[in-house]
Amino acid sequence: MKKINLSIKTNIFISMLSLTLVMIGILWTLQGIFFSSLYKATKENDIERASNLIVDSIGTENIEVTINQIVDEYDLCIQVFMCKDASVLYSPECKSNGCIIHQLTNDGLYYHWLNGINNSENGIFSEISNAENGDDFLVLTRLVTDTKGEVYLLVLNASVEPVQATISAVRAMLILISVLFLVSATVISLILSKRLSSPIINMNNNAKRLARADYNIEFNTDGPIEIRELAKTLNITTRELGKLDSMQKELIANISHDLRTPLTMISGYAEVMRDIPDENTNENLQVIIDEAARLTSLVNDLLNVSKLQAGTQTMNIQRMNLTRAVANTVERYSHFKEHNDFTITFEYDSEVYINADEIRLLQVIYNLINNAINYTGIDKTVIVTQTVENDVVRISVKDSGEGIKEEDLPLIWDRYYKVDKIHKRAVIGTGLGLSIVKNILLLHGSRFGVSSEIHKGSVFWFEFKITD
Numbered sequence: 001m002k003k004i005n006l007s008i009k010t011n012i013f014i015s016m017l018s019l020t021l022v023m024i025g026i027l028w029t030l031q032g033i034f035f036s037s038l039y040k041a042t043k044e045n046d047i048e049r050a051s052n053l054i055v056d057s058i059g060t061e062n063i064e065v066t067i068n069q070i071v072d073e074y075d076l077c078i079q080v081f082m083c084k085d086a087s088v089l090y091s092p093e094c095k096s097n098g099c100i101i102h103q104l105t106n107d108g109l110y111y112h113w114l115n116g117i118n119n120s121e122n123g124i125f126s127e128i129s130n131a132e133n134g135d136d137f138l139v140l141t142r143l144v145t146d147t148k149g150e151v152y153l154l155v156l157n158a159s160v161e162p163v164q165a166t167i168s169a170v171r172a173m174l175i176l177i178s179v180l181f182l183v184s185a186t187v188i189s190l191i192l193s194k195r196l197s198s199p200i201i202n203m204n205n206n207a208k209r210l211a212r213a214d215y216n217i218e219f220n221t222d223g224p225i226e227i228r229e230l231a232k233t234l235n236i237t238t239r240e241l242g243k244l245d246s247m248q249k250e251l252i253a254n255i256s257h258d259l260r261t262p263l264t265m266i267s268g269y270a271e272v273m274r275d276i277p278d279e280n281t282n283e284n285l286q287v288i289i290d291e292a293a294r295l296t297s298l299v300n301d302l303l304n305v306s307k308l309q310a311g312t313q314t315m316n317i318q319r320m321n322l323t324r325a326v327a328n329t330v331e332r333y334s335h336f337k338e339h340n341d342f343t344i345t346f347e348y349d350s351e352v353y354i355n356a357d358e359i360r361l362l363q364v365i366y367n368l369i370n371n372a373i374n375y376t377g378i379d380k381t382v383i384v385t386q387t388v389e390n391d392v393v394r395i396s397v398k399d400s401g402e403g404i405k406e407e408d409l410p411l412i413w414d415r416y417y418k419v420d421k422i423h424k425r426a427v428i429g430t431g432l433g434l435s436i437v438k439n440i441l442l443l444h445g446s447r448f449g450v451s452s453e454i455h456k457g458s459v460f461w462f463e464f465k466i467t468d
């Protein structure tokens with residue numbers, strides 16, 4: 001189906017106008033269908049009420065006054081017959097043009113009405129059509145007995161054809177209502193469409209700037225709730241994208257710098273060893289090997305984080321001894337950092353097994369311990385603890401460093417995020433370590449977190465369900 005390109009303004013305008021036209025249509029249709037039956041029902045009601053009033057005052061002195069009042073008030077024609085001699089008792093002059101009973105003036109009239117009447121207390125209605133003009137009339141005939149036992153025949157009549165004046169009045173009213181509807185619908189839809197569309201148009205212009213990587217924009221948070229919410233979300237997104245953009249630029253600068261340092265060392269040492277035979281020593285070779293290892297670990301980190309984020313890494317979940325894995329990593333570190341006076345301890349009660357991808361989990365343990373060593377305080381102490389509660393094991397890595405500010409806590413797990421570069425020891429830091437930790441733990445469905453106090457240190461932890 002072909003898409004119709006209409007602006008939101010035109011859409012609202014057309015919808016409102018269509019709705020109004022439909023409502024006007026319904027109004028006119030209802031008027032056409034129901035007006036005559038409604039008019040007839042009203043007349044029937046009037047005749048019934050008038051006949052009750054006459055019945056109440058029949059045989060009293062007020063009867064004539066009552067009948068005249070009814071004729072004036074209800075626009076009806078009335079005749080009252082005495083049944084004992086079939087004579088006309090009252091036949092007030094008829095003021096309405098909807099009269100049929102005064103036109104039927106012949107002697108047999110009484111019998112005409114009496115014919116077909118039954119003893120129904122409220123009388124019976126009959127409809128008569130005027131043979132000349134086809135107009136319909138409603139006639140009520142009713143037998144009444146007064147307190148003295150005298151019997152009367154009441155005949156009341158009204159035309160059920162609405163008079164032209166009534167029809168014209170209703171028409172004029174409907175035309176007025178239709179015009180008012182159309183005018184107000186046009187004005188309201190114009191105002192509404194402008195009010196609704198202008199924040200969206202505004203937002204669209206800003207979104208186009210955002211698509212061109214312009215992060216110095218502010219979405220206007222005016223307008224309806226949904227638009228305000230959208231503007232707030234887009235403002236947050238813009239800020240985050242801006243942050244990510246500068247972090248990425250910073251990362252490229254960092255990585256270039258970090259890659260250049262070991263590369264300079266490697267090429268420098270290699271050249272010296274080539275040119276000066278005496279410098280061809282194992283120590284110099286070790287420098288080249290160490291620098292190559294630093295390069296490898298940096299490149300591995302970068303690869304890991306992009307693979308984890310792209311979700312292309314397959315997991316190899318197997319039963320593994322978590323306690324041993326932590327103990328071995330701590331052991332390796334204690335040995336490696338001995339000459340720097342680091343104290344890394346591992347406290348645990350018993351060995352526990354979990355289901356996990358061992359290689360990835362070792363990355364987690366390694367990264368947390370590595371960070372703790374890099375950021376711990378002057379006592380150079382890191383405490384790793386294993387606690388077991390019910391069937392859940394928790395590994396916590398505690399350092400005594402500067403801690404992390406509360407506002408930074410949710411951000412440190414993001415890619416490229418680095419809080420502070422001053423206190424960090426001379427180790428390559430890419431801001432990728434915790435992002436790798438987070439993604440691996442998420443893939444395992446583990447709970448993890450950090451608690452930190454400024455100047456006291458941080459505790460990073462993660463949990464796993466114990467298996468038998």
Ligand code: ADP
Pocket residue numbers: 371372375376399401402403404412413417418419420428429430431432433434435458
């Ligand atoms: P990096 O390579 O910079 O250490 P990470 O992703 O491992 O990257 O950590 C992100 C940031 O979180 C770090 O730059 C540091 O500011 C903060 N951080 C991580 N671990 C600790 C810790 N144990 N104590 C204090 N700050 C930490």
